[in-house]
Amino acid sequence: MRVPNISLYDTSKYQLNTITNNLRDANEVVSTQKRINNISDDPIGLSQVLDLSLSIKNLTQLDKNVEMGRTWLNGSEAALRSVSDQIISAKLLNTQMVNAPMSASQRADAVDQVEGIIDQILSLGNAQVNGSYIFSGTKTNIKSFSYDDKTNPGKVIYHGNDTAFTIKTGQSSQLEVGRNGKKVFTENEITVEGTNNKIFFREDPGVGENSKRVLEGTIPDGTYSPEKLAVVVRNAMNKASNDFGYELNYDVSYSSDTKKFTIVNDGKYDGYMGFDLLWETGETPRVAGLNTNGIIKEGVNINVVNDKALVYETPKPSGTAPLRLTWDGNGKWKILNDPGYGLPLEISGSNSYLELDLSRNGLSDINISLESPASNGGYIEFDIMAASDDHSIGPDLGFTEGDVSYKPPVSDSEVTLKTFDFTNNVIDFREDTGSGFSSQITAAIPKGKYTDMDTLASSIETAMESASINNINYDVTYDKTTQEFTIKENGTSLAAGGLELLWATGTNSGISAATELGFNIADDIGAITYSSDNTVTLFTITTGTNDYINFKEILPKGSKENTSELTAQIPAGTYTGPDTLARAIEDALEDVSEQEGNRVDYEVSYSYISHKFTIKEDGETGRKLEDFQLLWGSGTNVSENAAQVLGFDQTDVASTSAKSEELTWGLFETLFELKEYLSKDDVDGISRTMTRLDTHYNSITSILSDVGIKYNRLEVRKQVSAETKLTMTERKSMIEDADIVESIMNLKAIQTAYEASLNSTAKLINMSLVDFL
Secondary structure (H helix, E strand, O other): OOOOHHHHHHHHHHHHHHHHHHHHHHHHHHHHOEOOOOOOOOHHHHHHHHHHHHHHHHHHHHHHHHHHHHHHHHHHHHHHHHHHHHHHHHHHHHHHHOOOOOOHHHHHHOHHHHHHHHHHHHHHHOOEEOOEEOOEOOOOOOOOEEEOOOOOOOOEEEOOOOOOOEEEOOOOOEEEOOOEHHHHOEOOOEEEOOOOOEEEEEEEOOOOHHHOEEEEEEOOOEEEOHHHHHHHHHHHHHHHHHHHOOOOOEEEEEEOOOOEEEEEEOOOOOOOOEEEEOOOOOOOOEEEEEEEEOOOHHHEEEEEOOHHHOOOOOOOOOOOOOEEEEEOOOOEEEEEOOOOOOOOOEEEOEOOEEEEOOOOOOOOOEEEEEOOOOOOOOEEEEEEEOOOOOOEOHHHHOOOOOOEEEOOOEOOOOOOOEEEOOOOOEEEEEEEOOOOEOOOEEEEOOOEEEOOHHHHHHHHHHHHHHHOOOOOOEEEEEEOOOOEEEEEEOOOOOOOOOEEEOOOOOOOHHHEOOHHHOOOOOOEEEEOEEEOOOOOOOEEEOOOOOOEEEEEEEOOOOOOOOOOOEEEEOOOEEEOOHHHHHHHHHHHHHHHHHHHOOOOOEEEEEEOOOOEEEEEEOHHHOOOOOEEEEOOOOOOOHHHEOOOOOOOOOOOEEOOOEEOOOOOOEHHHHHHHHHHHHHOOOHHHHHHHHHHHHHHHHHHHHHHHHHHHHHHHHHHHHHHHHHHHHHHHHHHHHHHEOOHHHHHHHHHHHHHHHHHHHHHHHHHOOOOHHHHO
């Protein structure tokens, strides 16, 4: 059978096209030296090549990150090493200045050197790498630090943020190469040792100077975070109070939000109890621990005229062997337990006054006066606390502005119990000594405000004795239990029934003191002793006049502005005693707190010694409030409140806890403190900064170690990356690269086959027009 030429032609053309494509592919392999040039060449291989290419590209970018990280770490290391050198310079200067031979002027001259060190460290804190600040966190375009005042700087301000600048070193790993500058130059722990381990404080029950107790707490040596430091300070204060004070419990806390310490007692003490944190005056010479026998303690006044003379201390602990002064009744005070002043065995004085010449220069160093004369054998004893080095923990707690006091709301002045003027101060009476009653006698109680009923009773007694025409001695007393006055003769001069109190028939009955003293408006006759007919009214609360108390209960993290005002209303009526009124106020406060406030328990008390009211949160069930404020001056009912009745001024009163300034254990703060101590010639302060400088030096050294560790990590990362890239590149080459020799041979073979195919096809087919018919 004859095959048509057209079929032969189509077959030959197909074969030639195939060989031509093969030739083109082989030629492309040779020219690109790649085995895979199209997806159809090797779909699986191409996918692997693309994955490997992406991985190699990522490694290349990570190499760039690593190189940048190394540059940043090199910059950090250089800056921190220079900071370390500056701290060493400050330590050397500190060591020189703390030595005794240095004069005040030499220490003042050293201030310039400290200022230079601060300038240098500030400049190093603003170090840059390729225009980026390495200690600004992620705010690398912002200068890290600046002075608060260019002319007279007092502190350094940080402008960066708390997030360290990082680089990506792996698919899911990062490395911090920049720094939070505030963290670099600030410590989160502090070392406590002999230069900063004391806390002096004074407990004050509010009943006079002699009742105050100055206490000393010692904090164990160690390294503490703010939270742990709060615990050991609390323990030290509680131990000191339990051993030698009023056995109070203190609450010392640290807020990480405000960066402040807060110190307050727990409020469990009955009645008023304030305290003073003696950050500045606590280690000055003083007397403490007063005790008496046969002498009224509250009436003893000790005045230290020359505290520099107090160079020898009585033995510790307080009360072991206090200096004792005993009155012998013959113009002499016998001395016992002289701690080293060389005092004589006895000194001259009166039963109400003596002087101590501790320095033996003929001048008095301590004056002691007694409001009531000493009885024979009565003694006074007290401890002498000599001046000591300033080892206060105060500055490290953020208390830098001197002594700090905490006082619960207490009356500003003594509470007036009775007021007498020309309308109510007269007592008309008659006396019979056996020969018949005298004409009317009139006694006038001195006009004024009386804060103590015993004082009033004494004034009445004096007035009647002064008016008596028979020189009768009277005894006028007030009984706090029965709340009644008793007026009687003190002696036997009057006949039976020989005293008549003419409350009704006296010529001055209209201005009689009868009602004020609890007597009815009726004459008292037929006896020589008379007691009040009624309990004596001391307070009158009138609705809408003096019965309101506006106050605020401020919770922790709260503020006065965001706290609602509460209003308590004291029940109207008459009150015969301060305790009764105090209880009514307490109930009123608790009732409104229960209904509208925070369900706070209150304690309202009255002191018969200080004659003042105290209003505070009762700590028996635990403190709830950060602050309790009485709004005497700004409350809704200013014109109708009970401030005057309770002895308060017309101004707001707060019971804010003792709070520190914002705490920063920073290198810059330490250097500024050193500068201040040098200018004030404060050797103890200079010594205290040495410990802080040691801590800063160790901290910077630790950071340098961390920088070195990170640099080594980047070196390892760089080496691993290089090896990984090489392995991936080789694998990628094996998949996609062609064997060039083999490729050329294959090209030659296809080319030969192509040429042969052309020649054979031309010979086999002789084309004509008939072939297409």
